[in-house]
Amino acid sequence: MTxxxxxxxxxxxxxxxxxxxxxxxxxxxxxxxxxxxxISSALDLGVSAIDTADxxxxxxxxxxxxxxxxxxxxxxxxxxxxxxxxxxxxxxxxNSRRWIxxxxxxxxxxxxxxxxxxxxxxxxxxxxxxxxxxxxxxxLIRQGKxxxxxxxxxxxxxxxxxxxxxxxxxxxxxxxxxxxxxxxVRGVExxxxxxxxxxxVGVLSYGPLAAGWLSGKYRLGAQQPESxxxxxIPGRFDVSAxxxxxxxxxxxxxxxxxxxxxxxLVDLSIGFALNHPAISSVIIGPxxxxxxxxxxxxxxxxxxDQILDRIDEIVDPGTQFSExxxxxxxxxxxxxELRRDHR
Numbered sequence: 001m002t003x004x005x006x007x008x009x010x011x012x013x014x015x016x017x018x019x020x021x022x023x024x025x026x027x028x029x030x031x032x033x034x035x036x037x038x039i040s041s042a043l044d045l046g047v048s049a050i051d052t053a054d055x056x057x058x059x060x061x062x063x064x065x066x067x068x069x070x071x072x073x074x075x076x077x078x079x080x081x082x083x084x085x086x087x088x089x090x091x092x093x094x095n096s097r098r099w100i101x102x103x104x105x106x107x108x109x110x111x112x113x114x115x116x117x118x119x120x121x122x123x124x125x126x127x128x129x130x131x132x133x134x135x136x137x138x139x140l141i142r143q144g145k146x147x148x149x150x151x152x153x154x155x156x157x158x159x160x161x162x163x164x165x166x167x168x169x170x171x172x173x174x175x176x177x178x179x180x181x182x183x184x185v186r187g188v189e190x191x192x193x194x195x196x197x198x199x200x201v202g203v204l205s206y207g208p209l210a211a212g213w214l215s216g217k218y219r220l221g222a223q224q225p226e227s228x229x230x231x232x233i234p235g236r237f238d239v240s241a242x243x244x245x246x247x248x249x250x251x252x253x254x255x256x257x258x259x260x261x262x263x264x265l266v267d268l269s270i271g272f273a274l275n276h277p278a279i280s281s282v283i284i285g286p287x288x289x290x291x292x293x294x295x296x297x298x299x300x301x302x303x304x305d306q307i308l309d310r311i312d313e314i315v316d317p318g319t320q321f322s323e324x325x326x327x328x329x330x331x332x333x334x335x336x337e338l339r340r341d342h343r
Contacts, residue, residue, distance in 0.1 A: 002046040003296050009077075009280045010202025012148055012175050014117075016077050018274050018299045020049040020204055022283040027060030030287060032067075039068035041289055045296050049077040051178070051204065051283050053122055054107050055084030066112035073113055079204070080107050081152060081178075083122035095125035097136040104145055119146040120178055123153055123328055130158065131165050138171040150176030150202075153327040156191035163199050174201060180327045181205035181279065183254050183272050183311060184213055184247060187320030193278040206283040208269045210251075210325075212237070216265045218251040236324060247321040253314045261307060270298035272311060 003017050021042045026035035039050070050069075052061050062080060069076055082103040085093035093099060107116065119140065121133060137149040151159065151174050159177060166173035177196050179188050185207060196203055209215055217225040224239050239248050258268040273282045282299075286292035303311075323330060331337065 001296055003299055004046065005048055007280050010175055011200030012202060014077060016049045016281050017047050018281055019047055019295060020051050020281045020283045021047050022206060022285040023050065023052040023061045023065055024056050025285055025287060026064045027057030032064055035064045036068050038286060038292060039065065041292055043072060043075065045292070048075065049079065049281060051079040053081035053084070054086060054103055055122065058086060059106070059110050062107055062110035066110055070112065077117045078111065078113065079118035079120060080111065080116055081120040081122040082107070083125065095121055095128040095133040097132055100133070100136040104140060108145065115144060116146045118148045118150055118176060120150045120152050120176065124158055126331055130161060131169065134162060134165055134171050141172055148175040150174050150178060152178035156195045159192070159195050173199065176202040176204060178204045178206060180207040180325060181273055182208050182210040182214060183269055183315060184210040184250060184321060185325045186315060186318055187326060190318040197278050202280040203278050204281050204283055205273055205279050208273045208282050208284065209266070213247065213251050214254065214265050214269045216255055218248055219255060220248065220252040236322065243322065250315050254311070257307065257310055257314065263301065264294065266294050267298045267301045270295060271301035271303045274299065275303055275308065
């Protein structure tokens with residue numbers, strides 16, 4: 001089974017596949033040889049978009065992607081990101097013009113290309129003027145170093161601000177937003193999805209299996225599953241924690257729903273994400289050939305209205321079980337902001 005190029009990325013007019021190959025594991029949890037095989041196989045199966053970031057394995061992921069695309073670059077919609085710190089120098093991070101102009105050259109070199117199809121702001125930067133970031137990206141488009149630019153894990157109000165600034169100063173507005181979205185992570189349905197649809201922004205969603213919560217291992221009565229991500233965000237995967245109990249109940253019910261309808265949980269998860277009209281493409285992160293083929297198969301699944309209604313009964317639309325499931329820290333919820341000065 002191969003996948004068809006049948007999606008349009010927002011207002012860009014670029015046609016892409018419903019699945020985008022994510023490369024966060026490459027060079028970190030997957031060694032180079034296996035990573036190269038996964039990329040080659042994904043391209044052979046018809047996947048036309050690849051997403052990486054300079055911070056993934058501190059540039060190693062980009063290097064692997066660049067090597068894999070030798071001779072096949074023109075067949076791929078290539079996306080990468082900047083923002084995270086590279087190395088030990090705190091100056092090598094953020095969304096400033098100074099760092100963007102350096103980071104893009106480094107990414108171009110590692111990716112072995114002279115242009116990036118989609119250059120994304122990996123996270124908001126509270127210390128940098130959003131206007132400066134937009135102006136810097138606008139300049140990169142004019143220079144031909146990038147074709148389009150987007151944001152990632154930006155709250156709705158900052159996306160609206162970006163479009164307002166672009167209109168006010170005559171800049172190209174963001175073309176895409178990358179965000180977490182799954183059966184268990186539905187907070188973006190409240191405000192972000194209405195905003196991106198209003199402005200014609202393409203959406204690349206990631207985490208369709210909710211960081212492993214929809215792998216089928218999180219079931220009531222089962223032992224605590226092991227997770228390679230557990231060390232990144234302590235407590236996020238602890239099924240004994242009270243804040244995760246409702247999430248576990250929902251994960252179990254969704255697994256049962258899939259079984260009752262002759263589907264795998266991967267089928268249900270991918271089918272659900274692709275069903276939303278705001279989603280342009282779902283980013284997948286297969287670790288094996290078997291995983292990749294399961295994702296490709298799931299991309300063809302059509303969920304009935306009855307199944308979608310049952311999903312909404314299990315997990316209310318707009319539900320966010322954990323604030324950290326947004327993919328970012330929320331500055332206004334930090335202790336420094338909440339502990340008001342009563343002097």
